[in-house]
Amino acid sequence: MSEVVCTLWGRAGLDRAAQGVLGAGRRLADSTGAALRAIIVGTADDALASGAQAVADRVVVATGPGLEDYNPESYLAALSDLCKAASATVVLLGNDTYAQEIAARLAHRLGGSAAGDAVAVHAEGGKVRVTRGVYGGKATAVIELEKSPAVVWVRARAIEPADAAGRGAGEVERVTPELPATGVKVLERQEESKGGARLEDAQVIVSGGRGLGGPEPFTELQKLADVMHAQMAASRAACDAGWVPASWQVGQTGKKVAPQLYLAIAISGASQHIMGIADSKVICAINRDADAPIFKHCTFGLVEDYQKVIGPLTERLRSAK
Ligand SMILES: Cc1cc2nc3c(=O)[nH]c(=O)nc-3n(C[C@H](O)[C@H](O)[C@H](O)COP(=O)(O)OP(=O)(O)OC[C@H]3O[C@@H](n4cnc5c(N)ncnc54)[C@H](O)[C@@H]3O)c2cc1C
Incomplete structure (x- = not known):
């Protein structure tokens, strides 16, 4: 195994997901004697570049026309070239919507194999093995990826950051990939109104x-959330x-969220919902049906x-402050 690549998005900065991807990459590289390369697509702020530099052996920041904002075709073309140049044997991404859109296609372009939603990645007998929940988290499967490179998107927020900070990677290399004309044109972007932290980074939900x-009733829930x-x-x-x-x-x-506390109110707990909250530290549920599946989780x-419950609980918490 020669090179493990961690893929990070410049727009997202050094968030918890980026730290989780770097942590998974560092441990995998160390356990296999591989080098760790961080590839940042899009302009990286200082925190991201130096955070990646502290963990990876080499950092490549790819910017230029077509990479300022997320565009699946441009990101895919750039990543595919940069991973080939790195002779990557493993490519790790976070399990965000960008990765979910392009990771399998990236694996195809690189002639490798792909697996997603990994909670752990390790190597055995020269092959990459991915651990992931199946059947809505009721069971765990370990999947061996046959073809190299193994392209894996990990549940990054649930993965420990690297403890190798300070290792130092030397210079950050900046590149401007030549991208083919794409058939995708972004016509409009709508920023979601943000009230505080991103949901994925929230500690309490x-x-x-x-x-x-x-x-x-969501207005009432909002009052509880505010308190x-x-x-x-x-x-x-x-x-x-x-x-x-x-x-x-x-x-x-x-x-996919990973808060310290997830309070589910009048939610049945379907497996598809649980898949998004399984990394929560503590899940609390209020439901009038004692047999609701949420109570099993x-x-x-x-x-x-x-x-x-909601009104009295909000008042109680408010007066306790
Ligand atoms: C391919 C696929 C992907 C999906 N992806 C997602 C996903 O990402 N996220 C997601 O959430 N779902 C997803 N779903 C849908 C999922 O299967 C469920 O239909 C959905 O999660 C149900 O939402 P709910 O729990 O709010 O509603 P319901 O299942 O209708 O549950 C409502 C709950 O409220 C309780 N309740 C009712 N009144 C009260 C009251 N007064 N006080 C207390 N409790 C009360 C009921 O007992 C019940 O348990 C997906 C489905 C498919 C097929």
Whole structure:
């Protein structure tokens, strides 16, 4: 195994996901005697460049026309060339929406194999093995990737950062890849309105489901979230109903979160929802149905109508401050 590549996005900065990807890459490289290269696509701020430099043996920052903002075709073309130039045997990415869009295609272009949602990556007998949850987290599978390079997107926020900070990688190399004309043109971008930290980085999350019955109760949940300094989230059913923005959706087809506390209110706990919250430290649930699946996944559960709980809980927390 010669070179492990960690792929990072300049736009995202040195967030918890970038630290997790670097941590997974550093440990894999150390255990196999490989070098670790960080490839940052898009302009990197100082924190990201120096954070990557402290962990990786070599850092390449790719910028230039076509890479300022995320464009799947340009990012794919740049990454594919840079991974080939590195003779990468393993390419790690975070499990964000960019990676979910391009990682499998990257593996195909590199003639390798791909696996996603990894909670751990290690090498055995010269092959990369990926550990991931299956059946909505009910079981764990270990998958061996046959073809090299192994392109793996990891549940980065649940993976420990590297403890190798200070190792020092020397110069950061800056490159401007020549990109082919793409058939994709971004017509418009809409920034989601941000109220505090990104959901993926939130430490406390208050999340509501279809059992709330409409958009109005989310106003009550917001008051609770404010007292708890929490971010708001929702199940897909609540988002699909148009009660809250789609960007609040947590789950298999939504955001993957890893807070210290996830409070699920009137959410049944479908496997697709659990896939997005499985990395939470503590899950609490309020549901009036004692048989709701969410109770199999939570640390604390309250069988009760949420309407009897939210107001008094908000008041109690407010007065306790
Ligand atoms: C391919 C695929 C991908 C999917 N991706 C996602 C995803 O990313 N995220 C996601 O969330 N879902 C996803 N889903 C949908 C998922 O299967 C469920 O349909 C969805 O999570 C259900 O949302 P919910 O729990 O809010 O609603 P429901 O399943 O309808 O549950 C509502 C809950 O509220 C409780 N309740 C009702 N009234 C009250 C009350 N007054 N007080 C307390 N509790 C009450 C009920 O007992 C019930 O348990 C996906 C499905 C598919 C097929």
